[in-house]
Amino acid sequence: MTRHTRYRGRVTRTNSRRTSRRAVYETLRRKVLTLELPPGAALSENELAASLGVSRTPVRESLILLVEEGLVQVFPQVGSFVSRVDPDKVADAQFLREAVELASLEDLPAELDPELVGELRRNLDQQHRPGLTVEDFFALDEEFHHGLLQLAGHGSAWATVVSAKGHLDRARRLGLQETPPEGFADQHVEIFEAVLSGDVAGARAAMRTHLRAVFDDVEAIRERSPELFASASGAVPVRRNVVVWE
Amino acid sequence: MTRHTRYRGRVTRTNSRRTSRRAVYETLRRKVLTLELPPGAALSENELAASLGVSRTPVRESLILLVEEGLVQVFPQVGSFVSRVDPDKVADAQFLREAVELASLEDLPAELDPELVGELRRNLDQQHRPGLTVEDFFALDEEFHHGLLQLAGHGSAWATVVSAKGHLDRARRLGLQETPPEGFADQHVEIFEAVLSGDVAGARAAMRTHLRAVFDDVEAIRERSPELFASASGAVPVRRNVVVWE
DNA sequence: CGCGCAGTACTTGTATACAAGCATCCGTCG
DNA sequence: CGACGGATGCTTGTATACAAGTACTGCGCG
Known part of the structure; x- marks a missing residue:
């Protein structure tokens, strides 16, 4: 059956369309990670939809993704809640990122990508700038660790780490409110110097x-x-009265 | 404002209700991983809903989760497709699992959980049983690797590995159709013996x-x-004529 | 004052309707 | 015969309606 038109070959262009769900997802995720939505807070699909100016559909689909990341818990016919920070999940994330980031160092090539090296240098400089907000430092920290993975050719593994370390991040963010980040920045420099000199160990x-x-x-x-x-065993969500802490 | 009833404390029971979405998700995921739905196949939300006897909603929500795992690609207003096996993602999964599983061996306790050891022993015995189907071997293989992680107290890291290694698994499953699994089973025994004797290296x-x-x-x-x-650069989905491979 | 019980309001799960966009098909024209 | 172009059908994205189930509220009773 010969066809007139072969190889129409319409290469479907970029799939990154500005969709409503994506916006909602990113907004919610940010609010959860920055603790603007605190652990234990009740999330109503209807309320979120109303406040974000969309219908339940994109909200609901976003929540499903956040559940997958462990940032939200959904109890059918009861409610959805920002999950409390689970120490076990924090430890899991720690183990995962340590395993991945240490392993990547073994795969560093002899010749490092100069462009990436430049980016990392600038990043480290900014980390030492005085008057840095917690959020700024966090963004730089993420970029630094991601960059190191890229240097070893394992940049895409970062996505997996990111989606697993939500619990770790929330706890850290809270801690950095009090602990100044200078010490961590210095450690970053130490790591980077060793990488540059080829000292894997x-x-x-x-x-x-x-x-x-x-x-x-x-x-x-x-x-x-x-x-x-979270305390041991399943948490206890209460629909209204978000009594979370006191 | 004193309240009459404090500590109503309704501990919300198990959240694992038999929901329609879960069934659809598991079905689709299994079909994709077993190649019953081959890479490149077109997935229509309407068709899937009809064939599974549900509405678009649970199907759609399942697809979103499968997209998150990289097993499905959705192109708005064009269609949804089983993603082709991406060599880069296979390599990513390989790196991730290697990093995680090797790191876990370093955390093996001095005293191994005897119950888990027993399970692993039985598992290895079954792996050497003649006449094993590919699917059976796969299930045993998964259980073995998961068990090793549990032995080191990092069982929950397996979930992350699983959600990242879909591409790796599909390629492997295809390979095992021809390569007999005996060699892999022997390697499993070798690993296990070293673990039992405390020989981490x-x-x-x-x-x-x-x-x-x-x-x-x-x-x-x-x-x-x-x-x-997948070839280099974005794949080219074609809506009808699933010409996938000639 | 405390408790029990029924009604109500709210929750998520599912089904359906509508909107916007792209690929395909088929007639038309060069 | 080949190429162009508009009508058509299918696709996913979003909004809405309904169903099943749970927690909260307030009344009546002891």
């Missing part, structure tokens, strides 16, 4: 120290603000 | 060899069946 050691320090920081937070963390 | 070496062998297997597949793999 040194880079691994520095990275491990750094990540462990971040993790210990979280443990300290937990002692000061246990309300944000 | 040996276990790491054996595990690395094993995972690399699996990966190389995938490369061999690709040469024989390039149709299932």
Whole structure:
């Protein structure tokens, strides 16, 4: 059956259309990660839809994705809630990122991409700029770790790490409100210097120290603000009265 | 403002209700991973809904989750397709699982959980049973690797690995149609013996060899069946005529 | 004052209707 | 015969309606 038109070959262009769901998803995710929506807060699909000016559909689909990331819990016929920070999940994320980031250091090529190296340098400079807000430092921190993975050719593994470390991030963000980031910035420099000099073992050691320090920081937070963390066994959502902490 | 009833404390029971979306999601995911829905196949929300006897809603929500896992691609106003196996994503999954599984071996406790050890033993026995189907071996393989992670207290990291290794699994499944699994089963035994004897370095070496062998297997597949793999740059979905491979 | 019980309001899950956009088909024209 | 162009059908995105189920509220009773 010969066809007149073969190879119409319409290469479907970019799939990144500005869709309503994407906007809602990003908004909600940001609010959860920045604790603007605190752990335990009740999320009503209807309320969110109304406040965001959309229907339930994109809101609901966004919540499904956030559930997948562990940032939200949905109880059928009961309600949706920002999940409390789960210490087990924090530890899982810590293990995962440590495994991934340390392993990537073993795959660093002999010749580092000069462009990436330049970006990382500028990034580190900014990290030491005085008067940096917590949010700014966080963004730089993310970019730095992502950049290191890219340097080893494993940049796409970062997406997996990101989607798994939501619980870790929320705890950290809270901690950085009090702990100044200078120490972490210095550790970043130490890691980077080792990477530049080709000292894989040194880079691994520095990275491990750094990540462990971040993790210990979280443990300290937990002692000061246990309300944000989940207790053992399933949490107890209460629909209205978001009594979360006191 | 005193309230009459405090601590109503209705602990919301299990959230694992048998929902329609869950069933659809699991069905679709299984069909994609087992290649019953081959890479490149067109998925119509309407058709799927009709054939599964539900409305578009649960189908659509399932597809969103599958997109998140990279198993499906959705092009707005064009169509949804089972994603072709992307060599880059296969490599990413390989890197991730290697990093995680090797790192977990470092965290093995001195005293191994005897119950888990027993399970793993039985698992390995079954792997060597003759007449094993590919699907059976796959299930055992998954259980074995998951069990090893549990042995080190990192069982929950398996979920992340699973959600990232869909592309790797599809390629492997195709390969195992021809390559008998005996070799892999023997490697599993070797890893397990090293773990039991507390030989972390040996276990790491054996595990690395094993995972690399699996990966190389995938490369061999690709040469024989390039149709299932994505070419460089964005794939070209065609709505009707699922010309996928000639 | 405390408790129990029924009604009500709200929740999420699912089904359906409508909107916007793209690919295909087929007639027309060169 | 080949190429162009508009009508048509199908696609996903979004909005809305309905269903099933739960928690909260307030009344009546002991």
